[in-house]
Amino acid sequence: MQQTFVQPEFRVKIDYDKCHKCGRCVQQCGWGVYDFTERPIPHDEKCRACHRCVTYCPAHCITIEKNTLAFRDNDNWSADARKAVWTQADSGGVLLTSMGNPKPYERIFDKLVLDACQVTNPSIDPLREPMELRTYLGRKADSVAVEPDGTGGFRLAGDSGVARNIELAVPIVFAPMSYGSVSLNVHRSIAMAAERLGVTMNTGEGGMHEDLYPYQDHIILQVASGRFGLSPEVLKRAAALEIKIGQGAKPGIGGHLPGEKIDRDVSATRMVPQGSDAISPAPHHDIYSIEDLRQLIYALKEASGYRPVGVKIAAVHNVAAIASGIVRAGADYIYLDGFRGGTGATPQVVRDHIGIPVEIAIAVVDQRLRDEGIRNHASIIAAGSIRSSADAAKAIALGADAVAIGTATLLALGCHLCQSCHTGNCSWGITTQRPELTRRIDPEWGAERLTNLVNAWSHELQEILGALGVNAVESLRGSRERLRAIGLDEQTCRILGVKPAGL
Amino acid sequence: MMTAATSAPPLGVIEGYRQVTPVVERDGATAEVDATGVYFQQLNETVRRLVAEGATTVRIAGVNGQRYLGAGLAAPGVRIEVHGTAGNDTAMFMDGAEIEIFGNAQDGVGNTMSGGRVIVHGDAGDVLGYGMRGGRVFVRGDVGYRVGIHMKAYEKHVPVLVCGGKARDFFGEYMAGGMLVLLGMTGRDAAQPIAGSFLGAGMHGGAIFVRGTVEPWQCGAEVGISEAGEEHRAALRPVIEEYAAAMDMDTAEILAAPFTRIAPMSHRPYAKLYAPM
Structure with a gap:
């Protein structure tokens, strides 16, 4: 057999003077990096730099380094570009990878800054004054009527249509990730956290495992082109339904959950045979138009007792017009997934070169819906990628109602962004179905970490709102006057509806 | 009264249909529904109500393209007869019931259906x-x-x-x-x-x-x-x-x-x- 030209990306170094020879690294590694003959012997070519062994080595004697082989300098042909050619010449295959677009495209969030009150309008201390993060997803009435409540105040006359909205205690929800792409313990962790936080989790396209039924009031059930795991029963259990058209990490293409990730439980939840690939076609074959989308939205409402129905799309060039169509089709919310959004498996060429930044998408969609007078007909969830409470605040100021977190969710559970979800060997027990790995996530532990993360971000959001001198997150929504750009070109500023700093 | 800024007109009912509860005649476990000109929402609501109330045969006359008949219906043993042209997504997500259509059916019959039977005599x-x-x-x-x-x-x-x-x-x-x-x-x-x-x-x-x-x-x-x-x-x-x-x-x-x-x-x-x- 010919030697591959692709050299190991990382070097696993063990300080054998410190090594206990305990073999824990062998046991921890999901990729089989280590052999053990008297002491652990690493095979560098299998290492994904996920740091599971590093984290659990009792002697702290393992370190992972980049294999910095020298090439003759070439700004044009990066090491990655050469490696890709060699790999494809080996197999003739489409390069398959995972997680979000890592390329050095401009990160607009990092070029936006928020305002604060100074002198003329007092800032608010959220530790001592009420600071509302509650928000509602769904269609709002075109007008509301109020009536005296008999005690000198006022109340809404009737429910003004908000009764069918999804109440979120904070504007941060968990992004769709399917059972199959992630383990059931991950789903349990997220579901428990969603309930405790008063927000929602999203099944992704893999159905709702029965272990999640106790949390169903906080679960959005996804309906994607493969129509996996949908029965009349689960449609009526979910708090809301979401039609997935596209995903930021792989706009315009379908999904192939490989047969080896489909064990008995995944098979039962998706209602597909064990071991066969679960293939989601690129489009929904009953949606070739906005009218067809409307038909599916109302089919889901009819079948579910008129639950809210959202539509998730990848942020692409013409996103504003598409969003307008989606809202007119009757969607209760639009989920905009930017090109940095993650995935469990995607062709690298699609992940890295298709789609637009979510910051742009939020701004143009919000503006378009306002211009057309239909902004109140649907909420906007923004995702891909929200890395911090600052990103969340900026997304909301650009026009989102709430943000969704996927990659950050997995990071909280141990993910180190090694971009190897598609292998099914995740050493952290997240994107795998191997039982010896999945048991590494204890749902109780996972739920606590996720609750901590969202609570921390929520406190930070309150601090930001306080600095801005507003006392409710809904006052920040679409308030682009509170944003300024640093180092963005004029055209981008105009598209975002944001002034440069100094103006 | 507070009024929001100008906004698009609400998404309307398809022309030619009325948002009224259809006329129903009950005879024991059989119900006859006149769907003539009735909007799909009221028609389907009525079918669901009749099934919930114990009807095992629902005969619907005058069907002319109303969508979603039997959508999401999980009702083994229930039989729905459709006289006319069944609309899009008939029996979508259905589980258990039987729908017999005496006429043609439009698109999407049995879309994502879980169980039951649909017979189209056209x-x-x-x-x-x-x-x-x-x-x-x-x-x-x-x-x-x-x-x-x-x-x-x-x-x-x-x-x-x-x-x-x-x-x-x-x-x-x-x-x-x-x-x-x-x-x-x-x-x-x-x-x-x-x-x-x-x-x-x-x-x-x-x-x-x-x-x-x-x-x-x-x-x-x-x-x-x-x-x-x-x-x-x-x-x-x-x-x-x-x-x-x-x-x-x-x-x-x-x-x-x-x-x-x-x-x-x-x-x-x-x-x-x-x-x-």
């Missing part, structure tokens, strides 16, 4: 049985494009879709399980081939039976084509018997011709497509 449109995972859809006449796409089987849930007439392109595309049968015996147009192109394209489970023959150019690249032998005809026979009984046709006559069986060559058609990084 032609049916596009996207029949998309993602269907159980139950039966029987059509007497022709069907349109993209029929039986991504049908899938799981354990004892094996969907079956039988068309007495001819089909257009993409019959059984992405099929992942179950059985699709195309008879070509009742087609309106003698010149039309029994099936269009892309038959079974991307197929990775289940089987398609075509009465007579199809040409390899009509089929997707992922399938094997062969004449159905005894073993496969034995699997087909009970389905044809049930279909013939529902359509008042003759089983022996249907089975008198040879059948072509189209089945996937792999359950993992794209396993070698990728080079994992």
